[in-house]
Amino acid sequence: MSPQRTVVWFRGKDLRIADHAPLRDAAASGEVIPLFVLDPHFFAPERARPLAHRMQYLVDALHDLAASLAALGSRLVVVPGRSVDVVPALAKRWRADRVVAQRWTAPLGRARDAKVSAALGRRFVLHDGETLAPPGSVRSGSGTPYRVFTPFAKALRATVTIPRPWPAPTSLPAVPDDVAADGAALPTCETLGFARNDRVLRGGETAAEERLRVFLRDGLGAYATHRDRMDLAGTSRLSADLKFGTLSPRRVWTAASDAGGGTGLQSFLNELCWREFAHATLWDHPELLDEPFQPAWKGFPWRTDEAAWEAWVHGRTGYPVVDAAARQLLAEGHIHNRARMVAASFLAKHLLLDFRRGEDHWLRHLTDGDWAQNDAGWQWSAGCGCDAQPWFRVFNPVAQGERFDPDGAYVKRWVPELANVPSKWVHRPDEAPPLLLRSAGVRLGVDYPRPIVDHAMARARFLATARAHLGRGDGDP
Ligand SMILES: Cc1cc2nc3c(=O)[nH]c(=O)nc-3n(C[C@H](O)[C@H](O)[C@H](O)COP(=O)(O)OP(=O)(O)OC[C@H]3O[C@@H](n4cnc5c(N)ncnc54)[C@H](O)[C@@H]3O)c2cc1C
Numbered sequence: 409m410s411p412q413r414t415v416v417w418f419r420g421k422d423l424r425i426a427d428h429a430p431l432r433d434a435a436a437s438g439e440v441i442p443l444f445v446l447d448p449h450f451f452a453p454e455r456a457r458p459l460a461h462r463m464q465y466l467v468d469a470l471h472d473l474a475a476s477l478a479a480l481g482s483r484l485v486v487v488p489g490r491s492v493d494v495v496p497a498l499a500k501r502w503r504a505d506r507v508v509a510q511r512w513t514a515p516l517g518r519a520r521d522a523k524v525s526a527a528l529g530r531r532f533v534l535h536d537g538e539t540l541a542p543p544g545s546v547r548s549g550s551g552t553p554y555r556v557f558t559p560f561a562k563a564l565r566a567t568v569t570i571p572r573p574w575p576a577p578t579s580l581p582a583v584p585d586d587v588a589a590d591g592a593a594l595p596t597c598e599t600l601g602f603a604r605n606d607r608v609l610r611g612g613e614t615a616a617e618e619r620l621r622v623f624l625r626d627g628l629g630a631y632a633t634h635r636d637r638m639d640l641a642g643t644s645r646l647s648a649d650l651k652f653g654t655l656s657p658r659r660v661w662t663a664a665s666d667a668g669g670g671t672g673l674q675s676f677l678n679e680l681c682w683r684e685f686a687h688a689t690l691w692d693h694p695e696l697l698d699e700p701f702q703p704a705w706k707g708f709p710w711r712t713d714e715a716a717w718e719a720w721v722h723g724r725t726g727y728p729v730v731d732a733a734a735r736q737l738l739a740e741g742h743i744h745n746r747a748r749m750v751a752a753s754f755l756a757k758h759l760l761l762d763f764r765r766g767e768d769h770w771l772r773h774l775t776d777g778d779w780a781q782n783d784a785g786w787q788w789s790a791g792c793g794c795d796a797q798p799w800f801r802v803f804n805p806v807a808q809g810e811r812f813d814p815d816g817a818y819v820k821r822w823v824p825e826l827a828n829v830p831s832k833w834v835h836r837p838d839e840a841p842p843l844l845l846r847s848a849g850v851r852l853g854v855d856y857p858r859p860i861v862d863h864a865m866a867r868a869r870f871l872a873t874a875r876a877h878l879g880r881g882d883g884d885p
Contacts (some may be wrong), residue, residue, distance in 0.1 A: 411438030412505040417445045417495060418484070419517070421538055422510040422653035423469040427573035430508035430534035435577050439584050441502060442468060442477050442484050445491040446595060453601030459545040460602040460874035461741030461775040463646075465611030468619045469652050470594055472612025482580035485591040492520055495526035502587055503620065510537045511654070513687045514779040515694040539684050540657045543566045543691035546684075553692040557795045560688070568788040573659040607740035609648055609777055616649035620660060632675035638729070638744045638809075638815035644676070645742070647776035650683065657683070661821050669854040686784035689794045695768035696783055698764075700792035704878050708792075710762035719860050721769060723823065725857035728835050729809040730754045739822070741775035746812045752789035753803045760873060763790040791874070799874050802867045809835035825855045 414434035422428060434440045441595060450456060456463045474484040487494055498745060499507050511534040512518060525532045525803065536542040546564050554560035599606045609615070623644040627634070634642025649655040657680060664676055692697055721723045723734035733743045733751035743751065748770075756763040767786040771777040787793025791801075813819060816834030820827045827835055829846040833840035838858050845852065850860050 413439040413441070413503065414729055415441045415443050415495075415499060415502065415504045417474065417491075417507050417509040418442060419512065419651060419851060420450070421512060421517075423466075423473050424576075424656065425473070425480070426536070426576040426613070426614075427656040427659050428510075428576075429537050429574075430510055430533075430578065431580075432574055433508050433533070433535065434506075435580055438505075438583055440482060441504065441583055442482055442580075443495075443498065444484055444486050445494050446486060446488040446592065447494075448488070448492045449490070451595060451600065453491075453599075456595075456600040458772055459603065459777075460597075461608050461773055463600055463602070463836050464597055464605060464608050464651060465648055465775050467595055467597055467600070468611030468615070469613070469654050472614050472647050472654075472847070476576070476613065477580065478582040480577060481582055483583045483588075483591075484594075484687050485583060485587060485704055486594055487590065488592055492523040492527075496607075498590075499528060499531065502584075503624075503837040506531050506532070506533055507536065508533045511543070512536055513538055513543045514699060515690075515693045516779070518694070530623055535575050536658055538653065539687045540564070540570055540612075540661060540680070541684060541688075543688060546688060553688065554685075555794055557682065557685050560685050561678065564681055569660055571654055572662055583866060592707060598795060604689070605740070609645065609742070611648070611652065611654065613654040616646070616654040618643055619649065620663055622657060624663060628664060628668045628676060629670070629672045631672040635675065635679075636746050636812050637744050638732075638813040639815060643745065645779075647781075648771075651776045651778045651781075677847050682784075683781060683797075686778075686780040692782040693794075696787070696794075697779060700790075701787055701794045701796070702792045705790075705792035708762075708877055709760075709873060711760040713759065713761065716860060717761055717765070719857070720751075720759060720761070724860075725754070726838065726857040727754065727805040728804050728819040728826060728837070729813065729821055732819045735822045737770065737773050741773055743770075743774070744818070746808065748785060748816070749789055749797075750803050750805050750808045753788055753797075754805055755804050757784075757870040758791035758805075758861050758863070760866075760870060763787070763792075785874045800871060801877070802870060804863060804867075806835050806863065823856070825850060 414437060415808055416430050416434045417455050425431060444776060477484050487498065495507060507528060521534065537558060541564055591642060614800055634640050646655060646660060650657060664673055687745060702853065721734060723731035725731055729747055730751045733747040739742050752766060755761050755766040763786045767782055784793060788796045789801030791797055809819065815831045826837060828835055837856060838852060850856055
């Protein structure tokens, strides 16, 4: 085959040089032009500013990618414009034989790729890599998508061979001379109109590899016992790296498998399977970003209550774990998984507010905010999702706090007004003896709110509303 000229179109979910199928494909066939398009859908300051945590990670990752490509002898060519217009136009101007990229599972990316494909035809080639198994490939015996996680995970592990990741290339050809003059500057937090936040995880493949290394050394062994504890750094913190593709999922899977055995490893691989399940489900049901998975939930009578919404968003509900989650999100773009489940359930079930509003809010502020996983998490928590938490199970936020944050360290970190409340009362300050509260410097209703809803009332209200709407009892108490 004669040498080809290939544009490697990096998008926001594959920002790495190792285990990158499109880059490997291009490098094996001739000239390589690495491209990133600054699409105003994300990169206009008025769009980027509300997504500051994610955009900061993305900016870091782009700078890291550009440095890695430069070290290999190439260059990341950065071009502003709408990708559906820019990519076909550049392919023509640069006389590219092909444009290669990594496939997205999310509906927005699929719609974009369909347009680019219509313009470029067979010259546009998509490679898999966002997930361990190509979307749509794990099927039940009757060929249908799985609706339950456990058989899905079993089938994934039994039928999908996960090849070892490819190493990063050791060199790349220089960008061709006729392209060399093209390209804009990389964006920065400043050009995108927001201030850098040092609490947000550093983005990029270099930082992600270091996080992986530290987790495998210090965290994997105890992961099964520590992962649910909100007060411990017991999880990998690799979610944003997986979301932006600064690590490929098979890099993480293989490195963990090489590093460990036992329950820590199995529990960790199981979470990676949940990630697969979320992406596979959204691939087969793109409508899920707007609708509940279970049709009986359509038209659910969510309440409107702006005061309750504002209290939930800003961490002033009077339920310490819920408030810690809200404040951690706004401060650093992350929430512990257990706190996500408690806070999401609280919005939908205790407050009876539409989970989609919470889903949008989190998608905006989470550094790892991902259409598939965020939607799956919210629908699971509300009870309307694919293999969701049964709708009649209502988390008790106080009991969850006492169990998974036994000394209250998580709450005290994010809700400092409770810092001096003894562990015994920190998850239920409204029940603490008044004298004790006074000596801890807390005036309820002044320094820290009283609960905005009573747990028993809220639980009963949700169950009655759900039972009336769903019109059935399936196993509910
Ligand atoms: C309401 C709600 C919303 C969520 N939104 C997101 C989101 O937008 N983006 C996101 O990446 N995760 C989301 N999750 C899943 C989970 O909370 C995060 O992946 C996890 O907390 C990230 O921390 P970690 O990397 O330390 O996880 P670890 O415990 O170290 O897990 C390893 C990896 O497995 C995946 N994973 C872990 N738990 C889940 C899960 N329950 N579902 C799917 N994948 C999982 C993640 O990619 C994670 O990085 C959500 C969960 C809930 C309940």
